[in-house]
Amino acid sequence: MTGRTRVDSVVAGAGGDAMAVQISVLGDIRVLIDGNPVELGPPRRQCVLAGLLIDANRVVSSDRLADRVWSGRPPDGARQILHSYLSRLRRAFLPAGERVAIERRPSGYVLALRPGVGGVADVTVDLHRFRDLLDRARGAADDGERAAALLDEALGLWHGHAFASLESPWLDEVRAHLDEERFQAELERGDLLLRQGRQARLLVELQSRVGERPLNERLVGQLMLTLYREGRSAHALEEYERLRRDLADTMGADPGPELRRLHLRILDAKTGRSDDQRSPAPALVPTARPGQLPLPPSSLAGRAQELAALDDIQRSDTVPVTVICGLGGVGKTSLALRWAHDNLHLWPDGQLHANLRGFAPTVRPLTPQAVIRGFLTALGVDRRAVPTDFEAQTGLYRSLVAGKRILILLDNVRDAEQVRPLLPGSPSCTVLITSRNRLSGLVAAEGALPVVLEPLTTPEAHRLLADRLGDQRVAAEPEAATALISKCGGLPLALAVACARAMGNPQFPLAALAAELRPHETRLDALDTGDLSTSLRAAFDSSYGALDGSAARLLCLLGLAPGQDIGLPAAASLAGLPPTRTGALLRALEDAHLVQQHAPGRYGLHDLVRLYAAERATRDQSPAQLTEALSALIGFYVRTADRAHSLMAPHGTSSAVAEGPKNAADTAGAQESASSGGPVPLGLDDSATATEWFDAERSCLLAVLQLAVSMRLHSQVWRLCWDTTLFLRRSGDVQELLGVSETGLAAAQALDGPTAPTLQAMAHRGLAFAMLLADRDGSKLLDHLGRALSLSEDTGDLLNQAHTHQGLVMALDRADAPKAALKHAERSLELYERAGDPHGEANALNTLGWCQGRVGHYEEAAANCHKSLEASRTYGWPHAEAAVLDTLGHVNTQAGRHSEAVGYFRQALDAYRNRRDAYEVANTFSGLAEAHHALGEYAEARTAWNQALTLYRAQHRTAQAEETENRLGAGAEQH
Secondary structure (H helix, E strand, C coil): CCCCCCCCEEECCCCCCCCEEEEECCCCCEEEECCEECCCCCHHHHHHHHHHHCCCCCCECHHHHHHHHHCCCCCCCHHHHHHHHHHHHHHHCHHHHHHEEEEEECCEEEEEECCCHHHCCEEEEHHHHHHHHHHHHHHCCCCHHHHHHHHHHHHCCCCCCCCCCCCCHHHHHHHHHHHHHHHHHHHHHHHHHHHCCCHHHCHHHHHHHHHHCCCCHHHHHHHHHHHHHCCCHHHHHHHHHHHHHHHHHHHCCCCCHHHHHHHHHHHCCCCCHHHHHHCCCCCCCCCCCCECCCCCCCCCCCCHHHHHHHHHHHHHCCCCEEEEEECCCCCHHHHHHHHHHHCHHHCCCCEEEEECCCCCCCCCCCCHHHHHHHHHHHCCCCHHHCCCCHHHHHHHHHHHHCCCCCEEEEEEECCHHHCHHHCCCCCCCEEEEEECCCCHHHHHHCCCEEEEECCCCHHHHHHHHHHHHCHHHHHHCHHHHHHHHHHHCCCHHHHHHHHHHHHHCCCCCHHHHHHHHCCHHHHHHHCCCCCHHHCHHHHHHHHHHCCCHHHHHHHHHHHHCCCCEEEHHHHHHHHCCCHHHHHHHHHHHHHCCCCEEEECCEEECCHHHHHHHHHHHHHHCCHHHHHHHHHHHHHHHHHHHHHHHHHHCCCCCCHHHHHCHHHHHCHHHHHCCHHHCCCCCCCCCCHHHHHHHHHHHHHHHHHHHHHHHHCCCHHHHHHHHHHHHHHHHHHCCHHHHHHHHHHHHHHHHCCCCCCHHHHHHHHHHHHHHHHHHCCCCHHHHHHHHHHHHHHHHHHCCHHHHHHHHHHHHHHHHHCCCHHHHHHHHHHHHHHHHHHCCHHHHHHHHHHHHHHHHHCCCHHHHHHHHHHHHHHHHHHCCHHHHHHHHHHHHHHHHHCCCHHHHHHHHHHHHHHHHHCCCHHHHHHHHHHHHHHHHHCCCHHHHHHHHHHHHHHHHHCCCHHHHHHHHHHHHHHHHHC
């Protein structure tokens, strides 16, 4: 794999011939290429095309496309089915050449339409053509004849309902929006024809439309005016009376003031017909133009990407509802108001605003009923005329805003139910919602688009400080400014509070304020202004108070969990709940933006939220409850690390020996037992997945280890250390390995009981191996090995004696005492044979071969290595196989058989890479370089040394890195 993003793009053909592509959706979905119909396949495949076409030239995520096709209930294997549909659609579009392409992008798929490729051909979509003609007609308002002609052309593109032959809940919603666009165009055309005195063309179609929408006052008004002008005043008055009765029966309301005025004009016998013909058709909406937006923020640092996203959504014409969501204090309202004020020209009919107080600390959230009443008043409805029934109020509100270009800003929303009744039925309106919750229900059911607001980046936060405090003051203390940003976590509210304190004391250096924020235990106090509207703790309090009890408890526990993030299985153990229930609670916290799922199945908290959660934990949970939860978390890591270690080293010693013979025998059962703290993660079933688990949990493991040390859980500390060392060794993290091994020895020495001598022997040996890898002092290393051997001999532990002799071989070999090392290799093999450990025998044969090669006994060395290789392959021990291949490389190099050595080294490299053993990969590259150099293959040698050097540096192996640099330098001088 390279670091480049892979984009699979399948262009529908590569032809360059001129041809036209016509795509129709305003009726049955049809595609013509150069006049020839394209077979689009069954309805489900056509739904896939519709799902891409409605957002043509914009990426549609795979999940969103599947939701559109299967109405939010995709079947098993949906992605494969989707891929099959897309492949067939690509083949169907092959004759279109480059003009139509279904392209795979990292985030989903896009239907790319490229009109005029080569300057000769065109691609037309009737929906896009309809909207273009509609925009041109509105732009030609001063030229009534031209505007009417454009509207006639636009409406002539329709041949029934959009996507008429396809059925799905998503398409039903799309159809409803498109039908509304068509209806609004028809209303505009009606107004134009009435202004021109051409009502005779309208009568029949208006009667038909009123039959479909009998309560639409604007439409009824057009019909009344048409009937009146055609000399049928009585029929016009009858139509008004019918509407009045229907409104009273269904909504408890009277017709609006504009329609009432028209009614009176028709009744007035003095009104002349010619005057009516010259007067414009009544708009039939209240004359009030609301302008309720609060003041915009004085400045808005950063947020360019989010502002651009809001612009793109507004231009899309397909999503009338947008949700700006994020953590309390992240600046959602400021972003919404800034964008709204910057785009006031988009909503000439006004702007409605309501703070729904969904998370207000001292007052109850506003009900939708209260908001609707306020909106009706703002729209010009007399308070006395507001219906008493809520459904009638909602219907009246939607009628008043239908077809209008109005912004509806709903701020500080608690949940979807609080705003659903406030959503208009007209796509001409823009709805902008801010909430601390994701409002996933609106996204799923109403097709709302979320804009997730994250804390400011460091450059954006610097800009905020400079805007508030002045460039000069910030530039004078750059380190203090960076510290302020770090301690505030990039949260705009926290930064604003810090700036307010700095502005209140202009003579104080920023470093002093940064110092106040440094202690964790008082940081939230330092960010408290005493004003609930600008208090960070109050903002978090209100978010916390909106949680149910289980989610609030989990947040508290997450605040105390060590590490920067946590996986779902670990969180389940911490909470003492099943993973499915814990997952639901984490989703609730994620929806509230109190946790972030930064990678699938891994959750983190903003630093300030973590401080707040830890503070609440000590207040809302008893010490005994917290100890129980943290002990369960440690238990999870102990069990899972043991399982992972056993998969990486199936013939190694399990850390369960710390629990005694009975518990060690029962380890496998305990791994599946919820009563022992919960199961290990699913999918942890081989060496590769075990290594991946260690990779993902590395920082958490080390943090949990320190937690266990602080809780004086010596047995758990030893187990975590023992099980983690193999992963650290293979990763090449020798310094981390050394520290963990020292911690393990300290824990073992604090233990007593029957297993203590064994654990101490293992810990001494483990520390000695770590010292070997880290090139530490030889005398201390031999002392640890001697202590390990003595303890193992005292307990009669043959295997640990054999393992320790292996360590002595390595120590003496490094000390350039090969003959002494050979004796320990022979003793180690003898002990493994007595203990009946074939895996140990295979390793010991390899070690013996190495030592024999070191003293010049090449044939005996090769023979023992091949015995080891045969056993490793027979029993399926890949790591032992890798080690013996490396040894054969060295033995052949020493014997002058350099070509054979290169072959063995290359096999060893492949084997170590498969085992993800970076430490040994580095060593093997070094051996390979020596063999190439001996053959005179200097370029290959230099390449191998450079690869070894890169790994040595990454692993902080200074001595090996310097030695390799010297070899590279010497090679350059010689060649």
